[in-house]
Amino acid sequence: GKVRVAVNGYGVIGKRVADAVSAQDDMELVGVADVVSDYRIRVAVERGYPVYASVPERSGEMQAAGVPVAGTLQELLAQVEVVVDCAPKKVAAANQAAYQAAGVKAIWQGGEKHELAGYSFVAQVNYAGALNRDSARVVSCNTTALSRISHALHGRGLARRVRAVLMRRATDPWESHRNGMINTAIPETKVPSHQGPDAQTVIPGLDITTLAGAGPYNLSHLHFAMIETTRPVDVEELRAILLDTPRVALVRAADGLEALNSVMELMRDLRRPRGDMWEVAVWEDALASDGREVYLTFQVHNEAIVIPENVDCIRALSGLEPDAAVSIAKTDASLGITR
Amino acid sequence: GKVRVAVNGYGVIGKRVADAVSAQDDMELVGVADVVSDYRIRVAVERGYPVYASVPERSGEMQAAGVPVAGTLQELLAQVEVVVDCAPKKVAAANQAAYQAAGVKAIWQGGEKHELAGYSFVAQVNYAGALNRDSARVVSCNTTALSRISHALHGRGLARRVRAVLMRRATDPWESHRNGMINTAIPETKVPSHQGPDAQTVIPGLDITTLAGAGPYNLSHLHFAMIETTRPVDVEELRAILLDTPRVALVRAADGLEALNSVMELMRDLRRPRGDMWEVAVWEDALASDGREVYLTFQVHNEAIVIPENVDCIRALSGLEPDAAVSIAKTDASLGITR
Amino acid sequence: GKVRVAVNGYGVIGKRVADAVSAQDDMELVGVADVVSDYRIRVAVERGYPVYASVPERSGEMQAAGVPVAGTLQELLAQVEVVVDCAPKKVAAANQAAYQAAGVKAIWQGGEKHELAGYSFVAQVNYAGALNRDSARVVSCNTTALSRISHALHGRGLARRVRAVLMRRATDPWESHRNGMINTAIPETKVPSHQGPDAQTVIPGLDITTLAGAGPYNLSHLHFAMIETTRPVDVEELRAILLDTPRVALVRAADGLEALNSVMELMRDLRRPRGDMWEVAVWEDALASDGREVYLTFQVHNEAIVIPENVDCIRALSGLEPDAAVSIAKTDASLGITR
Amino acid sequence: GKVRVAVNGYGVIGKRVADAVSAQDDMELVGVADVVSDYRIRVAVERGYPVYASVPERSGEMQAAGVPVAGTLQELLAQVEVVVDCAPKKVAAANQAAYQAAGVKAIWQGGEKHELAGYSFVAQVNYAGALNRDSARVVSCNTTALSRISHALHGRGLARRVRAVLMRRATDPWESHRNGMINTAIPETKVPSHQGPDAQTVIPGLDITTLAGAGPYNLSHLHFAMIETTRPVDVEELRAILLDTPRVALVRAADGLEALNSVMELMRDLRRPRGDMWEVAVWEDALASDGREVYLTFQVHNEAIVIPENVDCIRALSGLEPDAAVSIAKTDASLGITR
Ligand SMILES: NC(=O)c1ccc[n+]([C@@H]2O[C@H](COP(=O)([O-])OP(=O)(O)OC[C@H]3O[C@@H](n4cnc5c(N)ncnc54)[C@H](O)[C@@H]3O)[C@@H](O)[C@H]2O)c1
Ligand SMILES: NC(=O)c1ccc[n+]([C@@H]2O[C@H](COP(=O)([O-])OP(=O)(O)OC[C@H]3O[C@@H](n4cnc5c(N)ncnc54)[C@H](O)[C@@H]3O)[C@@H](O)[C@H]2O)c1
Ligand SMILES: NC(=O)c1ccc[n+]([C@@H]2O[C@H](COP(=O)([O-])OP(=O)(O)OC[C@H]3O[C@@H](n4cnc5c(N)ncnc54)[C@H](O)[C@@H]3O)[C@@H](O)[C@H]2O)c1
Ligand SMILES: NC(=O)c1ccc[n+]([C@@H]2O[C@H](COP(=O)([O-])OP(=O)(O)OC[C@H]3O[C@@H](n4cnc5c(N)ncnc54)[C@H](O)[C@@H]3O)[C@@H](O)[C@H]2O)c1
Incomplete structure (x- = not known):
């Protein structure tokens, strides 16, 4: 089956990761989580992405603003195998315990320190080492x-x-x-x-x-x-x-x-x-x-360059695909990257 | 049948008009014409738009640069009913005689004077007056x-x-x-x-x-x-x-x-x-x-706002659709404008 | 004698007011007060302006950074007739009590509300009304x-x-x-x-x-x-x-x-x-x-336009000069404003 | 006596060179030359710098605009020992013959090629080599x-x-x-x-x-x-x-x-x-x-960094001062550069 993925933090990186995950035939985007109620998250709703509240206390505010909240981050984590954390710097690191408790594999972004995941990932350099790991950091x-x-x-x-x-x-x-x-x-x-x-x-x-x-x-x-x-x-x-x-x-x-x-x-x-x-x-x-x-x-292009890396990293952590070149080619084809 | 359209000048406005015309089910984009050879016109080639040389003498240079030139502007005009002129200011006005000689209806852009076409067009204001005219100017x-x-x-x-x-x-x-x-x-x-x-x-x-x-x-x-x-x-x-x-x-x-x-x-x-x-x-x-x-x-958004106006203006000049509201709705639906 | 003036807040406006006051032959700049230790206040030191600590607790930090602190704001107020408050918005309003307690006339800037001083000043409009007042606000x-x-x-x-x-x-x-x-x-x-x-x-x-x-x-x-x-x-x-x-x-x-x-x-x-x-x-x-x-x-020019107004306002509050036109001319001559 | 200096081209560099030359006690600014009539050259007039027309044909236009023209560049050259050419790139090089004909030493700026003067000058590096030369180029x-x-x-x-x-x-x-x-x-x-x-x-x-x-x-x-x-x-x-x-x-x-x-x-x-x-x-x-x-x-600071170099270069070419360190110190003191 498809690997079930959550995106936590629907900002510059998160919204792009969500779209890219949706475009993969071996992945399913189960939902996105954030804490805001403005135009940014409303686009997620229009896209049909189930929206979760990353912080339970913000759920009411989000609903009051017309954002249909499908549940809490914890409820989202219960449904997925991999979470891509795209929350701001310090926030993201603080989620480590929650991900471990939920038994979900985690991908962090470049704002976090190498030590958080212990593995800094760039697909064409070191995909193999990330295979079946519990977590990795897609570098900046x-x-x-x-x-x-x-x-x-x-x-x-x-x-x-x-x-x-x-x-x-x-x-x-x-x-x-x-x-x-x-x-x-x-x-x-x-x-x-x-x-x-x-x-x-x-x-x-x-x-x-x-x-x-x-x-x-x-x-x-x-x-x-x-x-x-x-x-x-x-x-x-x-x-x-x-x-x-x-x-x-x-x-x-x-x-x-x-x-x-x-x-x-x-x-x-x-x-x-x-x-x-x-x-x-x-x-x-x-x-x-x-x-x-x-x-x-x-x-x-800082907004975009790490997006294919996140997709490959999901494949590596979940063990979906052992071969870096195959994953890279698959990701690139889905996005429309041609040589 | 579909109204046959040419775009002369594939710049900020022209490339968008070309895409919008392509998206209409009652129009056919026969070709685009320009004088350049760089990345801009190469995208037209990738899109599959036949490319013509607006100025015959530039044709060789364009071909030398790898742009497959389908012919001259005059050859393009011979195949269409309406030309949307999106060339730079003074250049555009100078084309009037060529369009008249070819018996092609012409749409100019806001860089030209009102007097050139004698009719300044904004669909929701004065569509009716443009019906079956020989030319009109989509204002700036x-x-x-x-x-x-x-x-x-x-x-x-x-x-x-x-x-x-x-x-x-x-x-x-x-x-x-x-x-x-x-x-x-x-x-x-x-x-x-x-x-x-x-x-x-x-x-x-x-x-x-x-x-x-x-x-x-x-x-x-x-x-x-x-x-x-x-x-x-x-x-x-x-x-x-x-x-x-x-x-x-x-x-x-x-x-x-x-x-x-x-x-x-x-x-x-x-x-x-x-x-x-x-x-x-x-x-x-x-x-x-x-x-x-x-x-x-x-x-x-100056790059985009006149695009639906050009589409409606083609419909008005060609007499494809007598009702402004119907044309506007059709254009808007094709572009994805929702209220 | 000369009217004795203090400037509290040596930022964009304050540093210019200090220079302008120094250039008047009927005023004496007794000192400037601020809370920072960086290059900005060091220029005041180089200019020979006695520097005071607006907030006593910051005095140590300023001295540690090499700024010779002449005393506290309160000590500065004890030596002057008029203080020109050029501190940031809310800070400035909070100083009102201290100025009243010290019996010093006060000039606020445009970041403060009209009500704080009850008189909003532009020399060529309403100089006369500010004569001998206890305070005024030079508008933004x-x-x-x-x-x-x-x-x-x-x-x-x-x-x-x-x-x-x-x-x-x-x-x-x-x-x-x-x-x-x-x-x-x-x-x-x-x-x-x-x-x-x-x-x-x-x-x-x-x-x-x-x-x-x-x-x-x-x-x-x-x-x-x-x-x-x-x-x-x-x-x-x-x-x-x-x-x-x-x-x-x-x-x-x-x-x-x-x-x-x-x-x-x-x-x-x-x-x-x-x-x-x-x-x-x-x-x-x-x-x-x-x-x-x-x-x-x-x-x-937002950095500069209120400077002559502050100079005139000092003259009005202190009653140095009853005639607006005379004060304006004097201020303008000192700055080098020609018509 | 003082070395007599002309500045040709009163733009970003020229106006600063003129001011700096005026500030030297061993130099006399005889005049500045340019071709424009706008606010820039009017400031030269206000400063009291005699203004000459770099191109004789522009003289009438300048005078019509209210700029008192003291003569032509050629007339200016007849009165000086050194000309600092601060005209735009290609213009400057074209003046070489005129300078040679007038027997005036010339300083060019960084827009010109090394070959024009054959000596590229930075005071603290190679002042000595420029002593008594006929020309030099102050580099960019x-x-x-x-x-x-x-x-x-x-x-x-x-x-x-x-x-x-x-x-x-x-x-x-x-x-x-x-x-x-x-x-x-x-x-x-x-x-x-x-x-x-x-x-x-x-x-x-x-x-x-x-x-x-x-x-x-x-x-x-x-x-x-x-x-x-x-x-x-x-x-x-x-x-x-x-x-x-x-x-x-x-x-x-x-x-x-x-x-x-x-x-x-x-x-x-x-x-x-x-x-x-x-x-x-x-x-x-x-x-x-x-x-x-x-x-x-x-x-x-590109507008300013070459100004002291030009002053030193005048001293070197004219042989006023054999010692680089002395000239540099003199120039720096006149401008207010402290260490
Ligand atoms: N922006 C870039 O160019 C870029 C490039 C590469 C990597 N990164 C990294 O990606 C990560 C995210 O950066 P970004 O630029 O997308 O940030 P961003 O500010 O655009 O997005 C962060 C999102 O997280 C949300 N958020 C805030 N608090 C949250 C919480 N407690 N739980 C969940 N979500 C929360 C915010 O509302 C926002 O939508 C950072 O580590 C950053 O260093 C950014
Ligand atoms: N850019 C805007 O925001 C905007 C908005 C509304 C209207 N307009 C109007 O649209 C018209 C086109 O402006 P633009 O911004 O698209 O200009 P542009 O410079 O982006 O594009 C003009 C194109 O015409 C081509 N061209 C040059 N000479 C030509 C010739 N002899 N024959 C044919 N093509 C030639 C150029 O190579 C270029 O691709 C002008 O009248 C302008 O005032 C522009
Ligand atoms: N900047 C402008 O263009 C402009 C123009 C007109 C009026 N004003 C008004 O002038 C006032 C000052 O603005 P500014 O732009 O000069 O601000 P600024 O930030 O440049 O300067 C404020 C100064 O006050 C100092 N300061 C901070 N806390 C202080 C305290 N507790 N006590 C004393 N000083 C303190 C700061 O260190 C700083 O040097 C505001 O009311 C502003 O609205 C500003
Ligand atoms: N601007 C900089 O940052 C900078 C820095 C270092 C060196 N330079 C060099 O200094 C030289 C002058 O540059 P600039 O930035 O001062 O240029 P500028 O354009 O600011 O000034 C050039 C001046 O020359 C005048 N001029 C035009 N034609 C003339 C002519 N025929 N005869 C005499 N004067 C004429 C112009 O009216 C103008 O006032 C160039 O070689 C440039 O490369 C410039």
């Missing part, structure tokens, strides 16, 4: 992107050392009237930034250092990577490696895809749901090599 | 919105005088890396602004004055309207009138729809293609009346 | 601008009714990395907005209605006003009236001053401290009249 | 910053290899209503970017690679540098080196200087003219070292 958008790119070279024995600078988006579109910054950029003073060590939880032994900042835009992150190679890798070889890497897409400024916004416009034109881009988009005409190292510039 | 995004709202009151004999201030978006998303402004706002020094007189080409006799400015965002326009009424109109009546008006939607800040971005997020969540909003979104909790006048605040 | 940046402009016409019996739409800046420059919005605009759902009634506390009997929104910029506010006149007022007369109005400056898009940023660049070029603009800048080439009403578009 | 804002920082380590034999990512500002404040980008970021597809080789024209033999992008802000550039050292350099040593480096200032996020805007606010608070920052501001709390390399994050 930035770490997922760095892992995909670094592994493409490191997995082939080509990466000696990775340096990357990340210019993050200031906030997400839905909350861009509340948060943000105006006409400035903020450097992170924690140097190196946490993404480097985080990537090492996915790829042990990777020599990586990252610096980060954030700018006044909400569309995506922008990464600049400089990778010292163990032997000269020219642009042609680099391009071939990337073409052979799942969930990495090459885009070309020469085709008019010159900036974050134009790549996102392409996603809209391709009728992607919500204009989502699940792939890391690497600028083909910005690839470079000087013999010592290779240079890559790429765009990370 | 701002004028369409002002016409829908003003007509709702003026058509009921309730509008004595309309004053509106429009804060326009700086540029469109796809070209936001090239154009724009940073950390500023630009007032228009032409006062009153042109939108007032433009609305009068749709609603003759409307007493309307507009002022305009633009701000550093690309999501939508924001309008503030103050309408003196011929008799006291309270918020309840105003609300009822708006609910009875096609292509106007009420949104509530109390539901979390507090700003341009949150309303656009709802469109993404509703799986609207490209996140489009064809309706004027009026803030229900910002409606007010002081007995003398009513106040309305509304959002105009 | 937006209300100051609306009052100057409305009074120019209303004071001449020419304003029948004022309608204005205000597009506010999202946040102030110094905190633009923390607050803000990205790529959106926020309409206020309180309609009419509070600025209209607020202007009526300055100009009783003024028939005024305002709507407001905010956009993603931090340089200034942008106002659009439509003023019904009691008789036809043409642009020439309107221009003459504005030229005759204190603290209103005419700018011309034709001179390259086309937007908020270019006017602010002029202030930088004029070596204004902090690039401040104390005047309301009205676009001369956007002035219009249709016989029934006049139209004005103007820029309000 | 980004290259000036990279040179100051790299030289601090390279000049001490500590820099093995420099890698830097530059996030540039989109446009300058004065023209931010015309240019810009909205809600996006643009990666440069030329990889490595031109700043690396440009720094090598200042510091031959420097092993440096740069990548660049631009974001939607106009305040400054933001640089992230990773410098491999020839031996372990810890943060303490790095800090000491920077403190010993001219025109580099340390700022601390812990002092509230957390982002580009807060550092610029400090400049406003310090009463810097136009809020200018001539120093490279390096975040002290973001300095890091891992033994192999050191990491630096710094802000480059």
Whole structure:
């Protein structure tokens, strides 16, 4: 039968995971849980997703606002095998006991620490190790992107050392009237930034250092990577490696895809749901090599990149599919990712 | 049979008109024409739309870039009854002679002057007058919105005088890396602004004055309207009138729809293609009346609002459907506009 | 002798008031008080302003951070005749008792309610009424601008009714990395907005209605006003009236001053401290009249516009100068405001 | 006597060079030349700078607009020993023949190629080589910053290899209503970017690679540098080196200087003219070292950083002062740069 799945926290990530789970023929979305009553959860209702109250005390308020509440999170957990927790950072970690008590396998997101699940997951890097585990953490958008790119070279024995600078988006579109910054950029003073060590939880032994900042835009992150190679890798070889890497897409400024916004416009034109881009988009005409190292510039659509990872992670934890490549291909086909 | 349609100029408006025409059961999209070779036109190819060269000399360049060119604009015109011209401002007007020579009915967009077609069209205001005409102009995004709202009151004999201030978006998303402004706002020094007189080409006799400015965002326009009424109109009546008006939607800040971005997020969540909003979104909790006048605040998604108007305009010019309400309902159903 | 002045709250407004008071030959800045220890208050130290701790408990922290604390707010109050309170909204109101107990006259800012002081002040409108009062409120940046402009016409019996739409800046420059919005605009759902009634506390009997929104910029506010006149007022007369109005400056898009940023660049070029603009800048080439009403578009530099008002208000409360025009001229000369 | 100086091109750089030259006791600003008639050049008139027409044909237009034109560029050149050319890129290079014909020494800006002058100048790196030359190029804002920082380590034999990512500002404040980008970021597809080789024209033999992008802000550039050292350099040593480096200032996020805007606010608070920052501001709390390399994050106020360099360059070309350190100290004192 299908694996029965719950999503707890129906925000930027949760609503996308819910849609993606619904699109899988080997999964059933039993329900979504949250604590809000506004337009966001009403869309879940319109979609026909049973809505549960993550916090029992909020149930009354939600019902008063016209949201038909199917029950409590606990009642939802009783019906599923896997819960994908997409609640905000600290909230999510606090749910661990409840999931264990309910005997439900749990997937956390990148806002949580590696230690919570003890396994940091990126499908194309370490799917096998997550097979039949009780829990795993799908790493953050930035770490997922760095892992995909670094592994493409490191997995082939080509990466000696990775340096990357990340210019993050200031906030997400839905909350861009509340948060943000105006006409400035903020450097992170924690140097190196946490993404480097985080990537090492996915790829042990990777020599990586990252610096980060954030700018006044909400569309995506922008990464600049400089990778010292163990032997000269020219642009042609680099391009071939990337073409052979799942969930990495090459885009070309020469085709008019010159900036974050134009790549996102392409996603809209391709009728992607919500204009989502699940792939890391690497600028083909910005690839470079000087013999010592290779240079890559790429765009990370933070709202979307971890969605296929969550789907694969459900398959790994539940043991539905032992082979990473098969799961990845299945997920990608369901979303419409083509190479 | 179906009315055969061409779209000339596959940009912000043209690509949406092409998709909307394709979605009508009484229309056939014969082809689209443009002069570019980049990612934008390649999506048309992927969609299966035959691509023509608007300017014969560009054909070679397009083919060299891998765009399969089905012929010239003239060859496309020979196959259709109606052409929707969505080329840039001055370019569009210059096509008039070609369309007349080909005996094809023409629809222009709001960038052109009223005089070009001699008929400025907003379906719910003046569909009937466009029936079987040779050409018409679908007015601009701002004028369409002002016409829908003003007509709702003026058509009921309730509008004595309309004053509106429009804060326009700086540029469109796809070209936001090239154009724009940073950390500023630009007032228009032409006062009153042109939108007032433009609305009068749709609603003759409307007493309307507009002022305009633009701000550093690309999501939508924001309008503030103050309408003196011929008799006291309270918020309840105003609300009822708006609910009875096609292509106007009420949104509530109390539901979390507090700003341009949150309303656009709802469109993404509703799986609207490209996140489009064809309706004027009026803030229900910002409606007010002081007995003398009513106040309305509304959002105009400039990329999308004129799309249903173009579809209706094709039906009017071709005489496919004599009744405005029937055409509007048909168009709205095809797009997924619900009330 | 000179009137002895304290400034409580050394933020956006407070630091400018302190500098302006220092520049007056009939005032002495005895000290400034605040609760912070960061770069902002250190500049006060560099300027040679004695620094006091607004909250005694914060004194230690301030000293530990290297800020030489001259004493507590209470100790500062004991040395002055007038305190200008520039603390954040609710904080400021809470100081009333302390000021009364110390027998010090108090000036509040626009974040406080009219009732706190019972007198809402704009020098060129109602200086006389504030003479020798115990307290007054210098109204907000937006209300100051609306009052100057409305009074120019209303004071001449020419304003029948004022309608204005205000597009506010999202946040102030110094905190633009923390607050803000990205790529959106926020309409206020309180309609009419509070600025209209607020202007009526300055100009009783003024028939005024305002709507407001905010956009993603931090340089200034942008106002659009439509003023019904009691008789036809043409642009020439309107221009003459504005030229005759204190603290209103005419700018011309034709001179390259086309937007908020270019006017602010002029202030930088004029070596204004902090690039401040104390005047309301009205676009001369956007002035219009249709016989029934006049139209004005103007820029309000929110950080600066109330500074001369505070200086005049000190003179009024302390009774230093009975004549508004004399005080205004003196203040303007000290700041470098020329007509 | 004083060295007689002309400034050709009174824009972002030119107007600042003119003010800085005026502030030197060993220089005389004979006049400024430009082709515009708008508010920008009128400020020069108000400042008392004689204004010349860079292009004779524009003289009439300028005079018609009320700008008192003192003569042509050629007439200005006849009166000076050094011209600082601050005209736009290609324009500036075209003036070379005129300068040679007039026997005037010339300084170009970073928009020009190294080859034009054959000497790329950063005072603290290579002042001596420019002594008595006929011309030199003050390098761009980004290259000036990279040179100051790299030289601090390279000049001490500590820099093995420099890698830097530059996030540039989109446009300058004065023209931010015309240019810009909205809600996006643009990666440069030329990889490595031109700043690396440009720094090598200042510091031959420097092993440096740069990548660049631009974001939607106009305040400054933001640089992230990773410098491999020839031996372990810890943060303490790095800090000491920077403190010993001219025109580099340390700022601390812990002092509230957390982002580009807060550092610029400090400049406003310090009463810097136009809020200018001539120093490279390096975040002290973001300095890091891992033994192999050191990491630096710094802000480059592009409008201002090259101004002291131009002043020193005038001194070098004219042979006024043989010692770099003396000239730098003199310039810095005149501007108010303290360490
Ligand atoms: N936004 C991104 O770009 C992004 C990308 C990758 C990973 N992540 C990670 O995903 C996780 C979720 O982030 P998000 O951006 O979707 O956040 P979000 O704020 O968009 O959504 C969180 C949702 O959880 C709900 N919620 C709040 N309290 C709850 C509770 N007690 N129980 C259940 N639900 C509750 C909120 O109402 C909201 O709908 C975080 O760990 C984050 O770090 C986010
Ligand atoms: N963008 C909006 O928000 C909006 C809203 C309502 C109405 N309009 C109006 O719609 C019309 C089109 O505007 P747009 O925003 O879609 O412009 P656009 O620039 O996005 O698209 C114009 C398209 O026409 C193509 N083109 C250029 N030269 C051509 C030629 N000679 N022949 C045929 N095609 C040519 C361009 O390559 C481009 O694809 C204008 O009249 C505009 O005022 C635009
Ligand atoms: N910022 C504007 O554009 C503007 C314009 C006109 C009027 N105002 C009004 O001026 C007042 C001050 O606003 P602002 O923008 O200067 O605020 P701000 O936040 O810039 O400054 C407030 C200062 O008060 C200090 N402070 C905090 N708690 C305090 C306490 N308990 N006692 C004394 N000081 C304390 C803060 O540290 C800060 O330095 C408000 O009433 C505001 O509405 C602001
Ligand atoms: N803006 C920066 O941040 C910056 C920083 C460092 C170096 N630079 C360099 O400085 C130079 C000038 O740049 P800018 O930013 O000051 O440009 P700008 O556009 O602000 O100023 C150029 C000035 O030259 C004038 N001009 C135009 N044509 C002219 C002509 N034929 N003769 C004389 N003057 C003419 C313009 O009217 C304008 O006032 C460029 O080489 C640029 O690369 C700029």
